[in-house]
Amino acid sequence: MxxxxxxxxxxxxxxxxxxxxxxxxxxxxxxxxxxxxxxxxxxxRFGGLTSAWQLGDVSWDRFYHVTLLSDSVLRKQLQSLGLERELRWVETKTGFFAGGKLMSMSNTLEFLRFPPLSLFQRVRLGGTIFLASKIRDFRKMEQQSVESWLRRWSGNGAFDKVWLPLLKAKLGDAYRQTSAAFIWAHTQRMYKARRSGAKKEMFGYVPGGYARILDVWTNRLAERGVRLLxxxxxxxxxxxxxxxxxxxxxxxxxxxxxxxxxxxxxxxxxxxxxxxxxxxxxxxxxxxxxKYLGVVCASMLLKKPISPYYVTNITDTWVPLTGIIEMSTIVDSQSQLGGHHLVYLPKYMTDDHPDLAEPDEDYKQRCLETLERMYDHFSRDDVLEFKVARAKYVAALSTIDYSTRxxxxxxxxxxxxxxxxxxxxxxxxxxxxxxxxxxxxxxxxxxxxxxxxxxxxxxxxxxx
Ligand SMILES: Cc1cc2nc3c(=O)[nH]c(=O)nc-3n(C[C@H](O)[C@H](O)[C@H](O)COP(=O)(O)OP(=O)(O)OC[C@H]3O[C@@H](n4cnc5c(N)ncnc54)[C@H](O)[C@@H]3O)c2cc1C
The missing domain is CATH 3.50.50.60 (FAD/NAD(P)-binding domain)
Incomplete structure (x- = not known):
């Protein structure tokens, strides 16, 4: 119209x-x-970072995508495409791999019991997250580095045991150049994502993944007279x-x-x-x-699930991966993934990092060896497909005083x-x-x- x-x-x-x-x-x-x-x-094909590819018989996003309840502009867009009512919402669980053990950190109680931290460190960590959720002016946050802000409020113990591995997971070594606006924005989004009453984290997807959204959207554009090349x-x-x-x-x-x-x-x-x-x-x-953040991200189709967690954050430094995303804890395996299980293995780094060009086979071997060490039940015989996607320009790094430059x-x-x-x-x-x-x-x-x-x-x- x-x-x-x-x-x-x-x-x-x-x-x-x-x-x-x-x-x-x-x-x-x-x-x-x-x-x-x-x-x-x-x-x-259209879609950029949201575009899909083929994993055997399964077609799904090259990079993992979920929608949050609070994603109002995206939901409005889906509504205009007639897809919003198809969104399927699933409660998510978060895991932590620390000290060689996998544990759940999906709610406040589990968070307060997080073993690697003392009670005092846990309180400071919780206080830092709460503080970040209350700050309204991002400009104050972008004037200081994320490391100095987190060390100041959480202390060195919680920074080294929790924040540092998480920052490395999301930013690789680029965390050193990143401002505290990064953690502020992340906390704001996660707070919004939790439903006010139940405080549960719900993630959504459209059946067919982004491929379906892009299909409907590009057809709609063509109907409106847009020339698509x-x-x-x-x-x-x-x-x-x-x-x-x-x-x-x-x-x-x-x-x-x-x-x-x-x-x-x-x-x-x-x-x-x-x-x-x-x-x-x-x-x-x-x-x-x-400066941009790049990513190397493997998609792995499996016969069996590896965990109940959508995201597994990894604090152990020997693990070369920066996180494990088990998409099939959200996306229905039977109707969407041919009865299989889909796991993403991302590694973020700066756009000039030599590892962005690491050969697929080397990355695959490192991933499989790591998973075998992490999970007793994991076997490479269960891997049906393994493909590596990479993108040099994912997100602009929010460096100090970014908005002024x-x-x-x-x-x-x-x-x-x-x-x-x-x-x-x-x-x-x-x-x-x-x-x-x-x-x-x-x-x-x-x-x-x-x-x-x-x-x-x-x-x-x-x-x-
Ligand atoms: C690993 C990963 C996980 C993510 N997870 C989520 C998630 O869970 N939820 C969420 O909401 N978002 C997620 N995102 C972010 C989301 O994918 C991006 O916000 C979004 O796709 C950005 O779109 P864009 O159009 O700005 O950029 P892009 O998708 O990068 O589009 C730019 C396009 O320009 C094209 N192009 C480049 N040069 C030229 C040229 N010379 N001529 C013509 N075309 C050109 C490229 O091919 C590309 O298609 C994730 C991204 C990644 C990488």
Whole structure:
């Protein structure tokens, strides 16, 4: 459905670069405003980090994804696609592997009994989490490192035994460059995720996984007149002022060039710097200065489950993995996974880490040897499929004073907008935050700039 602005604004040609959820959201909202929209994705299929792949007969997300009850923007999006009512909600359990033992840490009582810590250390740890949940101003948190903030409130004992392994699990060695805004955002999200009364953690998924969401969404976009180009990487974007048209010339490679009135690039910041040569040097350096977290993540299909925990956090330093995600504790094995069990084995690291290029077979052997040491009942004979996915640009690292060093969304090249998940400030990367950011930045920055350039008086924008 078109919104009110359609009648007030001229219909122009827009290109959205990147077919992840951010690109799809921007394309959807622009189509809703009556614009002529093309979306170009370099990969053979849409979805970016949410896209699926095949594990034997099973098709599921390459990287693990769950939805939280509090993911209101994502749920609204699913509702508009007719999928929200299909969400299945499951109570989750969290495990901890510490001192060679696997234990549950799924509720407050279990947390208070956590053996590696003294009573005093547990109280300080609980107090730190509570404090992080109460802080409202993330800017104070981003001015200090996550390590110094946690050591200050939890003490060195709890930091070394609990926080350090958890930080390494989520960030690898990049935790050293990360601000306390990271732990703040994480705590806020987890607090929201617990239902107020029962205080239970519920995670949801749509049957068929993200592949189904993406299928319905891309079909809907096509019905709304959006031109969807997969397998179309954009090499460069150039303003053609010298030719007098003032439009943007887009090079798709292999001699294919098209012109657009506006371009929104949703790809990783350092790639945007390379994409548009006419950006000012200062903008390019800001884009290139954004450090990213990368991930190597194996998907393993098993005959048997390995634990009852969705997440198993690992505090023992000999374990090379940074966590174990047992997706089939949430996703129904019989109806979704061919009766098998799906486990993800992620390892996060900075985007320049040499291990991002570790050969699949080496990673596989390390994972299997580790699991055999961790679980008596685990046998590699139970592994039906094992595939390794990797991504260099997962999430921008929230470094000290990050928000003050961000490049602008409205760039110095008229009609070229740089809008990606690096602009998430008050949360960690997830689909809900990504969609919320896309909606907000389009409404508050991109669209008003477009109207100003077209000399149309700005009116409040209705999205969606
Ligand atoms: C291991 C892992 C676990 C996660 N778990 C969860 C979870 O449980 N819940 C949750 O909500 N979120 C989760 N997320 C986060 C979620 O996947 C992201 O928030 C979201 O997918 C980001 O979307 P995006 O469009 O910003 O980026 P991307 O998905 O990275 O999309 C960018 C797209 O641009 C394309 N591209 C790059 N260069 C070009 C070019 N030159 N031309 C054209 N296209 C180009 C890429 O191919 C890609 O498709 C997880 C992510 C990872 C990696």
């Amino acid at each position: 078109a919104d009110k602005d359609e009648h007030a604004s001229p219909k122009k040609r827009w290109l959205v670069i990147g077919g992840g959820v951010m690109g799809l959201k921007i394309a959807d909202d622009l189509a809703g405003k009556g614009q002529d929209v093309t979306i170009a994705e370099a990969a053979p 997969s397998g179309h990487g954009v090499n460069s974007v150039r303003k053609t002022d010298d030719a007098g048209s003032g439009r943007l010339e887009v090079d798709f490679g292999a001699g294919r060039v098209e012109t657009f009135d506006n371009v929104v690039s949703t790809i990783a910041s350092p790639l945007i710097a390379d994409q548009c040569e006419q950006l000012r040097d200062e903008e390019k350096s800001k884009l290139r200065a954004i 961000l490049p602008p969304v409205v760039t110095s090249v008229p009609g070229f907008y740089a809008l990606n998940s690096a602009h998430i400030l008050e949360g960690n990367l997830n689909v809900n935050e990504t969609l919320a950011l896309g909606e907000q930045k389009l409404r508050e920055e991109v669209w008003p700039d477009f109207l100003a350039r077209e000399q149309v008086p700005t009116r409040p924008m209705m999205v969606g």
